[in-house]
Amino acid sequence: xxxxxxxxxxxxxxxxxxxxxxxxxxxxxxxxxxxxxxxxxxxxxxxxxxxxxxxxxxxxxxxxxxxxxxxxxxxxxxxxxxxxxxxxxxxxxxxxxxxxxxxxxxxxxxxxxxxxxxxxxxxxxxxxxxxxxxxxxxxxxxxxxxxxxxxxxxxxxxxxxxxxxxxxxxxxxxxxxxxxxxxxxxxxxxxxxxxxxxxxxxxxxxxxxxxxxxxxxxxxxxxxxxxxxxxxxxxxxxxxxxxxxxxxxxxxxxxxxxxxxxxxxxxxxxxxxxxxxxxxxxxxxxxxxxxxxxxxxxxxxxxxxxxxxxxxxxxxxxxxxxxxxxxxxxxxxxxxxxxxxxxxxxxxxxxxxxxxxxxxxxxxxxxxxxxxxxxxxxxxxxxxxxxxxxxxxxxxxxxxxxxxxxxxxxxxxxxxxxxxxxxxxxxxxxxxxxxxxxxxxxxxxxxxxxxxxxxxxxxxxxxxxxxxxxxxxxxxxxxxxxxxxxxxxxxxxxxxxxxxxxxxxxxxxxxxxxxxxxxxxxxxxxxxxxxxxxxxxxxxxxxxxxxxxx
Amino acid sequence: xxxxxxxxxxxxxxxxxxxxxxxxxxxxxxxxxxxxxxxxxxxxxxxxxxxxxxxxxxxxxxxxxxxxxxxxxxxxxxxxxxxxxxxxxxxxxxxxxxxxxxxxxxxxxxxxxxxxxxxxxxxxxxxxxxxxxxxxxxxxxxxxxxxxxxxxxxxxxxxxxxxxxxxxxxxxxxxxxxxxxxxxxxxxxxxxxxxxxxxxxxxxxxxxxxxxxxxxxxx
Numbered sequence: 213x214x215x216x217x218x219x220x221x222x223x224x225x226x227x228x229x230x231x232x233x234x235x236x237x238x239x240x241x242x243x244x245x246x247x248x249x250x251x252x253x254x255x256x257x258x259x260x261x262x263x264x265x266x267x268x269x270x271x272x273x274x275x276x277x278x279x280x281x282x283x284x285x286x287x288x289x290x291x292x293x294x295x296x297x298x299x300x301x302x303x304x305x306x307x308x309x310x311x312x313x314x315x316x317x318x319x320x321x322x323x324x325x326x327x328x329x330x331x332x333x334x335x336x337x338x339x340x341x342x343x344x345x346x347x348x349x350x351x352x353x354x355x356x357x358x359x360x361x362x363x364x365x366x367x368x369x370x371x372x373x374x375x376x377x378x379x380x381x382x383x384x385x386x387x388x389x390x391x392x393x394x395x396x397x398x399x400x401x402x403x404x405x406x407x408x409x410x411x412x413x414x415x416x417x418x419x420x421x422x423x424x425x426x427x428x429x430x431x432x433x434x435x436x437x438x439x440x441x442x443x444x445x446x447x448x449x450x451x452x453x454x455x456x457x458x459x460x461x462x463x464x465x466x467x468x469x470x471x472x473x474x475x476x477x478x479x480x481x482x483x484x485x486x487x488x489x490x491x492x493x494x495x496x497x498x499x500x501x502x503x504x505x506x507x508x509x510x511x512x513x514x515x516x517x518x519x520x521x522x523x524x525x526x527x528x529x530x531x532x533x534x535x536x537x538x539x540x541x542x543x544x545x546x547x548x549x550x551x552x553x554x555x556x557x558x559x560x561x562x563x564x565x566x567x568x569x570x571x572x573x574x575x576x577x578x579x580x581x582x583x584x585x586x587x588x589x590x591x592x593x594x595x596x597x598x599x600x601x602x603x604x605x606x607x608x609x610x611x612x613x614x615x616x617x618x619x620x621x622x623x624x625x626x627x628x629x630x631x632x633x634x635x636x637x638x639x640x641x642x643x644x645x646x647x648x649x650x651x652x653x654x655x656x657x658x659x660x661x662x663x664x665x666x667x668x669x670x671x672x673x674x675x676x677x678x679x680x681x682x683x684x685x686x687x688x689x690x691x692x693x694x695x696x697x698x699x700x701x702x703x704x705x706x707x708x709x710x711x712x713x714x715x716x717x718x719x720x721x722x723x724x725x726x727x728x729x730x731x732x733x734x735x736x737x738x739x740x741x742x743x744x745x746x747x748x749x750x751x752x753x754x755x756x757x758x759x760x761x762x
Numbered sequence: 763x764x765x766x767x768x769x770x771x772x773x774x775x776x777x778x779x780x781x782x783x784x785x786x787x788x789x790x791x792x793x794x795x796x797x798x799x800x801x802x803x804x805x806x807x808x809x810x811x812x813x814x815x816x817x818x819x820x821x822x823x824x825x826x827x828x829x830x831x832x833x834x835x836x837x838x839x840x841x842x843x844x845x846x847x848x849x850x851x852x853x854x855x856x857x858x859x860x861x862x863x864x865x866x867x868x869x870x871x872x873x874x875x876x877x878x879x880x881x882x883x884x885x886x887x888x889x890x891x892x893x894x895x896x897x898x899x900x901x902x903x904x905x906x907x908x909x910x911x912x913x914x915x916x917x918x919x920x921x922x923x924x925x926x927x928x929x930x931x932x933x934x935x936x937x938x939x940x941x942x943x944x945x946x947x948x949x950x951x952x953x954x955x956x957x958x959x960x961x962x963x964x965x966x967x968x969x970x971x972x973x974x975x976x977x978x979x980x981x
Binding site for chain 2: 309311455
């Protein structure tokens with residue numbers, strides 16, 4: 213393993229690594245445009261110049277292999293002068309339309325110019341004009357003048373999405389990035405080229421002119437679009453309601469997680485945020501009449517308590533969605549299964565067919581089926597919930613409580629309508645207005661993923677934490693809070709009034725989660741202990757965590 | 763922190779009332795007679811070095827303002843009557859009073875790209891600091907209308923929208939919408955009013971690529 217010195221720090225890196233990776237390891241940031249850890253090395257932007265002792269000229273850090281005893285300087289006069297000169301070239305034909313550019317504020321051309329640029333431009337010639345505001349597909353807009361020809365987008369479509377839309381055309385100062393004739397940039401991962409574009413050449417058509425990036429707050433979360441559970445950042449603004457007609461979430465960006473989505477996310481997930489503020493249920497209601505939470509919880513707890521213990525086994529069913537957080541699923545099992553001794557409590561419904569590919573997109577569009585499986589609510593061990601619908605229509609099941617699962621989408625609006633007529637008690641607990649909410653006797657509004665803390669377990673069994681970005685819309689409440697209120701009202705033991713405590717209780721009760729807390733999950737999540745393997749460093753850590761709890 | 767200011771007790775002389783009244787009358791009449799003396803003397807060319815109090819007959823007569831005086835804002839316009847503003851929102855960002863509201867839209871000319879479909883300034887909140895003028899990269903907002911007398915009967919009427927900002931001669935209530943380009947019009951319940959055809963006339967300038975394939979936006 214070669215040992216080298218970077219800015220006075222000695223680091224040991226694997227053979228075959230490049231200086232930029234070694235510098236990253238040493239904690240020294242080297243500016244870059246064309247280098248991206250997820251793509252092949254192009255070495256064409258020349259901004260990552262570093263001084264290597266013994267070499268007369270400055271070297272590019274991204275494509276210089278490390279060797280033993282190398283001494284590298286990433287700062288200092290010659291390096292900074294070299295970068296300033298590279299920036300002068302890159303900006304020669306740059307239009308400097310930062311006021312209208314959506315990238316400004318998160319633009320590396322701006323950032324590095326602030327750090328290394330010449331503040332007195334010498335370029336007095338006419339700039340080369342290129343096409344501006346050209347839509348490449350439904351999601352991406354190209355401004356060829358702003359492009360610095362780093363070729364990240366070209367390499368992304370060649371290597372990651374493998375759709376090969378992008379190319380660099382013409383030569384010299386007329387070289388410009390574009391897509392091949394007859395193609396449109398409509399692959400399911402197209403939005404990623406906007407993220408990797410270091411300047412404003414590729415911008416998001418959906419985010420176009422909606423807000424300035426410095427207005428946005430960010431909250432780490434997990435995409436609920438499919439069972440992959442891509443790590444995301446929710447970019448939202450609460451204090452400027454005039455932007456985008458009062459929407460709170462402005463965009464989603466992928467968050468790096470080498471174990472799950474790496475640097476990427478699919479467009480389906482990227483633009484799914486629009487549902488957060490649309491068609492939401494805002495108030496609890498009983499047969500169309502809005503009422504307060506206190507009344508609703510009191511009434512429903514009363515109705516649950518009045519059902520005879522014998523009948524609970526046969527005539528009550530609870531269907532939980534696999535889109536709930538693990539905490540909500542755990543509380544549902546605890547309230548209905550353990551607490552009220554309802555046998556028919558499950559999240560086991562067949563997975564609806566959906567699009568999928570090898571990269572990220574999974575066929576199961578629910579983010580937490582694995583979590584439900586680990587809790588025993590789904591999978592082979594769980595009771596299948598599908599027959600209960602027929603049983604309810606036959607009158608065998610008299611009370612049905614649905615959490616987060618749209619029965620109308622699965623079984624048809626007509627079936628749900630008949631259910632509402634047959635059932636004595638039909639509760640829908642969910643976030644959005646849909647066919648089930650329209651028919652259910654009781655509707656309890658619940659929060660969406662961005663409005664609550666919790667965890668999802670992805671298809672590979674990785675437990676990942678959501679954080680709460682903002683308050684639930686209207687009077688809606690997180691599912692864990694609704695279920696905790698019911699537990700308290702029914703005088704059953706509730707594990708605590710915050711998700712972190714509920715998760716601790718869950719981790720104590722279920723072996724796959726042993727030893728986990730929100731702090732330990734962190735931003736990257738942890739693999740669940742499936743069949744004794746994985747988890748917090750194997751069974752020993754689990755035992756240690758158990759001892760800790762005692 | 764609250765501060766307690768002690769009130770001075772009136773002494774006997776002050777409580778007698780009349781002497782203090784007379785002192786006040788003496789003060790005002792002294793100003794009157796001194797000013798009258800100097801104004802009369804100035805008529806005869808005497809005591810020119812002594813200045814006397816001046817009264818401006820406002821509002822018939824307006825006080826001269828310094829060239830860099832910061833008065834009510836206006837938005838500068840392009841030749842075809844659209845705002846120079848490109849909706850960069852830097853003024854909205856820099857505004858310490860947070861009185862500026864901008865919503866940006868797509869301009870049909872790709873060399874302009876962006877323009878404000880809504881631009882409001884709440885003068886009831888504005889502190890007239892002039893940062894918005896200072897920060898503007900396009901010289902699109904100026905405070906040179908020399909309008910000082912902004913008054914209204916309600917807070918809502920203190921808000922200027924894009925009609926009044928682009929045409930400083932307009933006074934509330936704005937009689938009719940005279941803007942051709944698409945904007946969120948306060949006179950039409952905030953609906954998008956106007957069209958680019960009215961600005962440029964029907965032609966190729968409008969068949970711009972950016973309007974195509976917006977199926978995603980509609981989703």
